[in-house]
Amino acid sequence: MFNYTIRRSLLAVPTLLLISLIIFLLLDLAPSDPTANLPLTIPPEVREKIRQSLGLGDPIYIRYILWCKQFFINEPLNILEHIFGWQIGGDRLRVLSWQTRSPVVDLIVQRLPQTLWVVGLSYVLGIVIAVPIGVISAYRQYSWFDQIGTFISMVGFSVPTFFTGVLLIVIFSVWLGWFPSIYDTTHQVTDWSSFLVQVKQMIMPVSVLALFNAAQISRYMRASMLDNLNQDYVRTARAKGVRERIVVLVHVLRNSLIPVTTVIALGVPQVFGGAIITEQVFKVNGLGQLLIIAIQGGDVPVVQTLTFIFALLIVLFNLIADVLYGVLDPRIRYD
Amino acid sequence: MPDEGTAVLDVKDLTTVFQTRQGNVHAVNAVSFELQPGELLGVVGESGSGKSVTMMSLIGLLPSPPAKVAAGHVRFANSDLLKVSDEQLRSVRGAEIGFIFQDPMTSLNPVFTVGFQLMEPLRGHMGLTKAQARARAAELLDLVGISDAKRRLSDFPHQFSGGMRQRVMIAIALACDPKVLIADEPTTALDVTIQAQILELVKELRHKLGMSIVWITHDLGVIAGIADRVMVMYGGQVVEQAPVRELFANPQHPYTKALLETIPSVRGARPEKLQVIEGQPPILYDFPRSCSFSDRCAHAFESCRSQNPPAFAVGADHTVSCHWNAEAGAPRNG
Numbered sequence: 039m040f041n042y043t044i045r046r047s048l049l050a051v052p053t054l055l056l057i058s059l060i061i062f063l064l065l066d067l068a069p070s071d072p073t074a075n076l077p078l079t080i081p082p083e084v085r086e087k088i089r090q091s092l093g094l095g096d097p098i099y100i101r102y103i104l105w106c107k108q109f110f111i112n113e114p115l116n117i118l119e120h121i122f123g124w125q126i127g128g129d130r131l132r133v134l135s136w137q138t139r140s141p142v143v144d145l146i147v148q149r150l151p152q153t154l155w156v157v158g159l160s161y162v163l164g165i166v167i168a169v170p171i172g173v174i175s176a177y178r179q180y181s182w183f184d185q186i187g188t189f190i191s192m193v194g195f196s197v198p199t200f201f202t203g204v205l206l207i208v209i210f211s212v213w214l215g216w217f218p219s220i221y222d223t224t225h226q227v228t229d230w231s232s233f234l235v236q237v238k239q240m241i242m243p244v245s246v247l248a249l250f251n252a253a254q255i256s257r258y259m260r261a262s263m264l265d266n267l268n269q270d271y272v273r274t275a276r277a278k279g280v281r282e283r284i285v286v287l288v289h290v291l292r293n294s295l296i297p298v299t300t301v302i303a304l305g306v307p308q309v310f311g312g313a314i315i316t317e318q319v320f321k322v323n324g325l326g327q328l329l330i331i332a333i334q335g336g337d338v339p340v341v342q343t344l345t346f347i348f349a350l351l352i353v354l355f356n357l358i359a360d361v362l363y364g365v366l367d368p369r370i371r372y373d
Numbered sequence: 374m375p376d377e378g379t380a381v382l383d384v385k386d387l388t389t390v391f392q393t394r395q396g397n398v399h400a401v402n403a404v405s406f407e408l409q410p411g412e413l414l415g416v417v418g419e420s421g422s423g424k425s426v427t428m429m430s431l432i433g434l435l436p437s438p439p440a441k442v443a444a445g446h447v448r449f450a451n452s453d454l455l456k457v458s459d460e461q462l463r464s465v466r467g468a469e470i471g472f473i474f475q476d477p478m479t480s481l482n483p484v485f486t487v488g489f490q491l492m493e494p495l496r497g498h499m500g501l502t503k504a505q506a507r508a509r510a511a512e513l514l515d516l517v518g519i520s521d522a523k524r525r526l527s528d529f530p531h532q533f534s535g536g537m538r539q540r541v542m543i544a545i546a547l548a549c550d551p552k553v554l555i556a557d558e559p560t561t562a563l564d565v566t567i568q569a570q571i572l573e574l575v576k577e578l579r580h581k582l583g584m585s586i587v588w589i590t591h592d593l594g595v596i597a598g599i600a601d602r603v604m605v606m607y608g609g610q611v612v613e614q615a616p617v618r619e620l621f622a623n624p625q626h627p628y629t630k631a632l633l634e635t636i637p638s639v640r641g642a643r644p645e646k647l648q649v650i651e652g653q654p655p656i657l658y659d660f661p662r663s664c665s666f667s668d669r670c671a672h673a674f675e676s677c678r679s680q681n682p683p684a685f686a687v688g689a690d691h692t693v694s695c696h697w698n699a700e701a702g703a704p705r706n707g
Binding site for chain 1: 434463464465466467468472484493497529546548
C-alpha cells in the first residue's frame with residue numbers, strides 16, 4: 039500500500055505538469071486583455087506599455103517556465119521559510135496578481151478560511167444528512183420515507199444552486215427578513231451574540247450547498263445499500279441470529295460505504311469548483327469568488343494558479359479515493 | 374439412528390405465499406413433516422419445488438413482504454416458531470437451529486474476518502467474552518477440518534477456497550451446538566471432490582454432535598449416501614415421504630419414479646439421450662385444487678385434475694400423495 043501510494047504520487051508529477059501546461063496554453067489562447075477593465079481614456083500605447091510591464095511581451099515558453107519557477111520552486115520555499123523560520127535567502131519572484139499586485143498565494147490564504155467554513159461545512163453536513171437518509175430509504179424501499187427522500191434528492195440534484203440560493207434569499211431575506219442575504223467576511227466572532235450572527239449568515243449558503251451534496255450522496259448511499267441488502271451474506275447474518283440493527287448497520291452498511299466513500303472523496307475537489315456559483319450568489323468572498331473576479335479582470339496568474347490548485351486537488355483526491363478503497367475493502371490489494 | 378420419541382421439529386400445514394404484482398404465488402402448500410432427534414431428513418425436488426422456501430419460512434428468513442407465512446404450526450422446543458416474537462425467533466436462529474447455504478462464495482461477508490463472523494453468534498447467543506469466543510471459534514474451525522485454525526481466524530473470506538468457505542459456514546452453523554441443522558443445497562456449488570469431503574465431514578460431525586439435519590438437495594446420489602428418510606417435494610407440496618432404502622427400492626409417486634429414472638446409469642450401454650421429465654414445474658397462483666403434477670404425469674386421470682390427492686399410507690412410515698396406485702397399476706379407491 040505504501041509503495042503504491044509513493045508510485046502513484048510520483049506518477050502524478052508529470053500528469054500535473056502537463057495539466058499546468060494545458061491550463062497555461064488555454065489561458066493564452068483566450069481573448070482576454072488585462073487592460074480591458076482600465077478606463078477608456080488611457081491611450082493604446084500606454085496600454086501596450088502596461089502589457090509589456092506585466093511580461094506579456096515575452097515569448098510564451100518564457101512566461102510558462104517563469105510561472106513554473108515561481109509556483110513550483112519559489113512559493114514552496116517561501117512556505118518552508120515561513121513555517122520553519124529558515125532564511126534561505128535569494129531574490130525570489132512570487133506569482134503576482136495583475137489586478138492587486140499582491141502574491142496570489144497570499145490571496146488564496148486570505149480567502150481559504152471562508153471557503154472552508156462555508157463549503158467544507160456544507161459538505162460535511164451533506165454527508166451527515168445523506169448517509170442516514172440513504173440507509174433508511176434503502177431499508178424501507180418504496181415506503182413513504184423513501185418516496186419523499188427520493189423526491190427531495192431529485193429536486194436537490196436537478197435544481198442548480200444559483201436557483202435555490204436566490205430562492206432562499208427571496209424567501210428568508212426579502213420576505214421574512216430572518217437571515218442576511220450577504221455573507222459578511224469581516225465579521226469577527228468574539229462573543230455569544232456575534233457567534234449567533236455568524237451562524238445566521240452561514241445558514242443559507244451552507245444549506246443550499248448541503249442540500250445539493252446530500253441529494254447526490256444519498257442517492258449513491260441508497261443504491262449501494264440496496265445492492266448489499268440482497269446479498270447472501272445478509273441472509274447468513276440473519277440466520278446466525280444477529281440483531282436486525284446490527285445486520286443493517288454493521289454488515290450491510292460496512293459494505294455499502296466502500297463505493298460511497300470513493301464518491302465522497304472524489305467529490306471534495308468538485309465542491310471547491312461547484313461552490314464558485316454559490317459563493318457568488320451569497321457574496322462569500324472565498325476562493326470561488328476570487329476566481330470569478332480574476333477571470334473577469336483577465337488576471338491570468340490568479341486564474342492559472344487557482345485552476346491548477348483545483349487540478350491538484352482532483353489528482354490528490356483521486357489518489358486518496360484509491361487508497362481508501364484499498365483500506366476499506368480487504369479484497370483489494372495494491373502491490 | 375432415528376430413535377423413538379418426540380420429534381425435534383414438527384411442522385404442520387405450513388403454507389407460504391409470495392405476494393407479487395402478478396398475484397399471489399403459492400410457494401408452500403400445507404407442508405407437514407417431522408424431524409426426529411438425530412435423524413437426517415433429505416428433501417429432494419426440482420428447482421422451484423419449494424424446498425428452500427419451506428425451510429426458510431419456518432425460521433422466518435424470507436423477506437416479508439413479499440413472502441407471507443399464511444398458515445401452519447412449527448413446533449420446536451415447546452413453542453410454535455410461527456407465533457413467537459421476532460426477538461424469540463432470533464434467539465433460536467443460529468443458536469438452536471443452524472443454517473448452511475448453497476453458495477459459500479457469497480454467503481460470507483467479504484469485509485469481515487472469518488473470526489469475527491464466527492464469533493458473532495458465540496457472543497450474541499452464548500454470552501461468551503471476546504477471549505472465550507476466540508478460543509471456541511478456533512476449536513470450531515479445527516472441528517470442521519481447517520488447519521492452523523488460530524491464525525486463520527484473522528483471515529478474510531477471500532483468502533479461503535470454496536470448500537474451505539463452506540467449512541467455515543458449517544462451523545458458523547454449528548457454533549452454538551444447534552439441535553437442528555438445515556443445510557440448503559450445501560454441496561451444489563462445489564466440485565465433486567470437495568462435495569465428497571463436505572459430505573464426509575457432515576456425516577462425521579453428525580455422529581459426534583448428535584443433531585438432526587435437514588438436507589435440501591436435488592442430487593439423489595447425495596441423498597442415497599447420507600439420508601435416513603427422504604421427503605420428495607413438488608409444487609410446494611410433499612408428494613412422497615419414506616425411509617431412504619424404501620424410497621429408492623419402492624418409489625410410489627410417478628414424480629419420484631421419474632426423478633429416479635433421470636439418473637444416468639454408469640453401467641451398461643449408454644442411452645441415446647438423457648432421461649428427462651418433460652415440462653416445467655408449475656407456478657401456482659392459487660392453492661392447488663388438483664394434483665400439481667397431473668400435467669406432466671403419464672398416469673393422470675380425471676380425479677387427478679379435479680382433486681388434490683391427500684397423503685396415503687402405503688407402508689411402514691411411507692406416505693404418498695397420489696391417486697394412482699402404483700402397486701396395483703390402477704386408480705386408488707377412495
